[in-house]
Amino acid sequence: APALAGKADNTIRFAYDQAPESVDPFFNNVRIGVIIGQHVWDTLVYRDPNTNEYKGQLATAWRQIDDRTIEFDLRQGVKFHNGEEFDADDVVYTMNFISKPENKVVTQANVSWIEKAEKVDKYKVRISTKQVFPAAIEYLAGPVVIHPNEYYEKVGPKGQNDKPVGSGPYKVTNYVPGKSITLEKNADYFKDSPKPQPKIGKMDIRFIPDRQTQMAEAISDGVDFIMHVPKDQAEQLEAVPTLQVVSGETMRIVFMQMNTLEGTPAPALKDERVRKAIIHAIDREGMVKSIVGAGSRVINTICFPSQFGCTDEGATRYPYDPAKAKQLLAEAGYPNGLQLDIVAYRERNQTEALIGHLQAVGIKTNLRFLQYAAMREQVASNKAMLTHQTWGSFSVNDVSAATSNYFGFRSEDITRDPQVRDLLTKGDTSVDPQVRKASYREALKIIADKAYAVPLYSLPVYYVATSDLNFKAYPDEMPRFWEMTWK
Amino acid sequence: MTDTILSVQTVAEASPGMRLARRFLGQKAFVIGAGILAVIITLALLAPLIAPHDPYAQNLALRNVPPVWYAKGSWLHPLGTDQLGRDYLSRVLYGARISLLIGISIVLISGIIGTTLGLMAGYFGGKMDLLVTFLVTTRLAMPLILVALAVVAMVGGSLWIVILVLGLLKWDRFAVVMRSATQQVRSLDYVAAAEAAGASTTRIILREVLPNIAPHLIVVATLEAASAILLEAALSFLGLGVQPPLPSWGLMISEAKAYMFFSFWLIAIPGSALALLIFAINLAGDGLRDVISPEGRV
Amino acid sequence: MIGYILKRLGLALLVALAVSAITFFLLRLSGDVALAIAGEGAQKEDLDLIRKTYGLDRPLVVQYVDWLWQTLQGNFGTSLYFKTDVSRLVLDKLPTTIILGFTALGFALLISIPLGVLAAVYANSWIDRLALAIAVVGQALPNFFFALILVMVFSITLRWLPVSGSGTWLHFIMPTIALGYYVAPAFMRLIRAGMIEVLSADYIRTARAKGLPTHKVIFKHALRNAVVPVVALTAVQLGFLLGGSVVIETIFALDGLGYLAYQSITYKDFPVMQIIVLLLSILYVLLTLASDIANAWLDPRIRVA
Amino acid sequence: MTTLLEARDLTRSFEVSQGMFKARRKLHAVNGISLDIRKGEVLGIVGESGCGKSTLARMLLGLLPPTEGGITLDGTDIRTLGRKGMARRVQPVFQDPYSSLNPRRIVASIVALPLEVHGIGTAAERRKQALEILDKVGLPQRFADRYPRELSGGQRQRVAIARALVMNPEVVVCDEPTSALDVSVQSQILNLLMDLRRELGLTYVFISHNLAVVEHIATRVAVMYLGRVVELAETETLFRTPRHPYTKALLASVLTPEPGQGIPETGLGLAFPDPLNPAPGCPFHPRCPARMPHCSTTVPRLLQLGRDAVACHLHDPGQSIPSTQ
Amino acid sequence: MSEAILEVGGLSVDIATPRGALHAVRDISFSVKSGETLCLVGESGCGKSMTSLAIMDLLPKAATRTARRLAFAGEDLGKASRKRVNALRGDRMAMIFQEPMTALNPAYTIGNQLVEAYRQHCSASEAEARERAVYLLGKVGIASAAQRLGQYPHQLSGGLRQRVMIAMALMCGPDLLIADEPTTALDVTIQAQILRLLADLQRELGIAMVLITHDLGIVARIADRVAVMYAGQIVEEGPTASLFANPRHPYTQGLIDCIPVPGRTVPGGKLGVIPGVVPSLIGEIRGCSFRDRCSHARDICAATVPVKETEDGHQWRCILENAV
């Protein structure tokens, strides 16, 4: 029954639209997995979301030993939920486990940079990277959590999923795959953690796929917290007195790709004028204002502004100008417009708006709305023309996690400019921040000048919560329940 | 049989066509159903002429305008606009075309498959019948929505994919009904008489059997069209059907459900349109069946 | 009798085999599993690795035979998405769906039998028309639309029923209605048609000629015979309900097989999809077998002493 | 008289299922019948319901392949004649005038169907020919464009006869052509059939369960019981001196409209003929008032007695020694 | 002769059809005394079944019954309540239907169906009812009756089923038995057996019987009195012998003429015919309904035709005094 819960029994009921494939953060690649991961586990390093400053979490201090090695001093007296003590063995075990491809960690991009970890003494370890990898600390402050080695060795990833054990502020007390997961406050959470001691006693996370059902639950006081509410609905829910709506910018950027590869199904896109016409056709400000919503901003390069190395300095901007778009199309030999396919996988209403804008300048598009995997297949097999993409960089605050993914000749890259690739690689693998910044800037400028992609905007996230709750939204789409309190 | 003898003189007055028409018109349900259906079909055909706006033209400045009967509504958009500022009336009108197209195309595909199978099974019997019965059982054993969803999810939804997938999956009822109808007709003496007259099997199937089971075919076709339209709507509702910006009613419901708690009309309009269409088709189909076999309103 | 049942079970096996083969090839041909497993951001090397570890680089037929062999041994594999045993996952969810299927069926029968009998006994009266109207309107409302309206009314406005979940019996009320009302008209029509046919049968006239009171004629002599085809329909409809619970379970976040099926479809979780389809098809065939046996029990002409 | 159509050891069995839980069984609808149909005669076939009359008729028409035995027409196996070849020479008239006419065709088109199939003449010529033959069977022109449902039973049966005659066949196989009709209509049809026979020199196989009708129309009669011919004789002989006990019982059961005679006692027991479980030995013995011990063990053979034949132990002294088994 | 057990006076049955009221039975009158057998004979569709159903109050919904008098053993059935009719039906007036194959409920054993009426009307115990059922099954010539009680209808042959139907009709010892074509669906040999059985029982129990048939042969052999129906009317009625020896109505004459009778008709020769077809019963019918098929028809036939009668109770509805 809906009545009994919430503030009264210090439980927060949180509904999310997707169930994680596994609770183990290394074996899922969804947002809810990241959220659960950060509550149940700890990382070596903690990035303060307010100041973006790195703090020690399971590590107390770290230092660069050489270009590819970092040494960590570990915190003493930390215990996992099952009582196992935290020490260097846990770190070494975890790092070595996840770095081995045969262990089939799902989030390869998050771990493939790790070469190995070595124990120096009980509370000191060294982690080395395969190449020079400046973003290592950022990753260690995000997706790379530390597992208890004895338990993990015993039960393996499957056991860790069935009965997860971490060291974080919350522990898993009940998990029904696909249905719900219950977290309870870890009363023994170590005092010195940069994550504050949790106030809310229990988190009841249910997976409700249908957003309207979620909304109905929120309205009828069946849940206390939902997120990723579309703008229009969030604005409507603001009218419900028992609810509060908070929005925040996220690192997720939205952009369109245009296939200019050899053998592209849309040769027209090889013409720079056509690509520029497409960018000019889209009213990004208008979309941000009326569809995407507060907390969103228009971007001009394919990265999130707060990411290290991200800039639109010197990059060409393409204002909304349908007349110019039409003119460019005419110049390119398409006075009567043209027909293109577009593939997309989420934010369907935004795709529809894009289609509308393109249609207005004479570009008819045929939407193929696919599951992410199917869309990727289209892209990777050179069958896509236009894509409507979003990219969250796994909340990694570094351009290497964003632009490089789409312009570094990986399978997602459907422009393949070697010059851009070389610049990005240089940025990804240099130690000197200035060198990195310069190469990224140059790469981003080329991408913009040649109109290789359509930068659109960043995606905000709307949270709807019971009005009893104090909470704050952060750009990494991470609700931090450990710091929330009841009003 | 007594009836027939006695009716000789009375029936001589009206031509058979007239009498059939009278029988149809005597069916209130059929008249209502067919009437509504006719209106919907006319509106659908005339959509380009009567739609006040381009159903695809968006206007982000005029989003979610309520219909005219709300205080904030205006005659510019009699049924309001949707979340992208597109005229709702125009979309509903064009949506009728899509729903009808879906119903008709799916029924055409599945009807051809099912009727062929049913005719073969019913006419030839024996091994052919066993084979077709097995195929039908297999098809019935496959959870339709699930398989359709899965395939559409894999291939990617689009109008023609949905039509193809459902068309290839929904032939079972045709096969079952056509099989038993054929069996019935096959055992009648006029088929034997045609055989005895030397008519070839193909000829008998096409000229003697098919015309006599056609009424059943039409009834099944109407009811299947309704169910196909509903099924497409369900797929679209789950996001795995027709793709935007096509104004399919199922898709419109799916898109509007996000607004249902505060702008109920957005979901109510396509929802009622869909319900009305299905209602009309079913009513007409029912009436048709009653006219054809007044006893069995199954 | 035993021979017949064995024959039918053999047929069930054959059907299950055919269904599994069709779905296996259909699904494998329409998309790439490896990509589905890999998820967002995977690279070519990852895909190759996945293909190798999951054996997806082998010919399809080999994969199917292998899958079949494993399944026959009771090894249903591991969910690609949830990483747990498919059997555990499915077994966990099955009860919810079975409960929902039966409550929906019960609900449908509960409203359709009385309505159908009334409509037949008072054929062409206003009662009949009303019942017909209920049936036609019932079939015209898409069930997802109806479900949403139920939520609007009972959860949002009246706040009587919880929106989603499967914790208490209260959670089952709306899904039961939403699912059951859609098949009720089919039952009603069948019962009506059956009753009308039976009521005009010679043996009903015999019963009346014997001077039996009306209720005895209707309930003893007529209903018993009219209900026979309903049993057959019940099996089909239960199968349909189980399959059709995808939409309803998804809307009500009811943690059953239908919802699992929807999830497995969106996550391209082939092992789970395969087993659910297989399970539902076997269930369907067993249900039809059960209904045939029930029919035989009801109809002495089939039973044969 | 020359033999036109000849059946040799004709047997037809069906696989029938009796409910779901029972194994399918073999039913011998026709069991080793040999007959010769002579040019110009009317061979009457009588027997109770289910004794295989229609099955025999369908085989004679080439509509049903026999499981054993064969049929020849003028000495050629009818299988080699093919459907069209048979159609030109042997035509049917069925029992039920309601199901023997395609309800979606008008009368003229029904009658012209055989012509159409054989590609004879143009559409107009075919119609003309159909109208002529309709006139011959006593249906005025105005019926030509009606649908069967607008005709009475007798009128329909006339259409069926017209269709059978339009190809000028030699043999017409009538399977209970009047049993669905009222007596007043029956006499019209019988008269018509007799007239046509005289006029066109037709040969009839006339199947009926009505002995009075058979006696009236047939020149020779075969009596069937459970798939076998038990007696075959010239009509007069058969009705004057029936030999088989079953024939006698049949004759006794005929209720002529003669008041005061009361209902005859047939002398038959309560057993009823079940084609699925035919009695061993003589199939009629369970009901036979004159049964002897060996009747239940030995199947009587069809004994030729001059031009007639009978299958009964009473008339077959050569077989009176029971083959004990 | 005893009292008339059934009196029918001016009985009409109209059936509502989409094309108007169908006058299935038009103003017919007859009566049956105890121990007497009356045969209603006529061609298909002439209203025989409707007459019997009207008496039993079993008409289909679309049909309405009107009668000047409809009395059973002196009691007016037209005024009797539904309950009263139910009490009489199956108890004192019983009916046997044409199709033995479908007149028994396939879902129940014949024992169940036999005892049902008896228990309903005679408030007997199950055991008593079964005993009576066994007795009657024996009476209608069914051996090992006790075992038969547990069998289902489909396990019996048509002849046996019709016997069961007869036993069922006799369960409560009725005064009136209406048999609507009880042997039409049976083979000739079995027909003879069943008719004989019926005749014997009727005589033995002294029941009044109304037997409906289209077969003049049956009529001749079993009836005391005959009523010939044509197009919803009784056109001729009289004692069997008199009617067959001296048919007065052209229709009766025609009927008798068109049956081939061994010995009387010439084999292969012409049979008598009645030209034309039965008229439609829908709409108003005036005058003699047989006139457009009758060779004696004259203008006055279009007016209401008087009923003529001889002393022995032979009545006919024709302008002619005598058969031609």
Ligand SMILES: Nc1ncnc2c1ncn2[C@@H]1O[C@H](COP(=O)(O)OP(=O)(O)OP(=O)(O)O)[C@@H](O)[C@H]1O
């Ligand atoms: N297609 C069939 N399949 C199974 N059994 C059949 C088939 N056709 C005929 N029979 C059976 O064969 C037997 C003879 O049938 P047939 O129709 O020849 O009898 P009949 O003498 O014409 O009977 P009736 O007088 O009732 O027409 C019957 O027991 C019948 O049930």
Ligand SMILES: Nc1ncnc2c1ncn2[C@@H]1O[C@H](COP(=O)(O)OP(=O)(O)OP(=O)(O)O)[C@@H](O)[C@H]1O
């Ligand atoms: N339910 C009905 N609806 C309409 N007309 C009916 C109905 N039942 C019977 N009739 C008509 O009523 C007339 C008399 O029918 P009835 O059944 O009494 O004839 P019958 O003499 O018993 O014929 P049969 O010998 O065929 O049984 C016929 O014209 C018939 O068509």
Ligand SMILES: [Mg+2]
């Ligand atoms: Mg036959």
Ligand SMILES: [Mg+2]
């Ligand atoms: Mg009758």
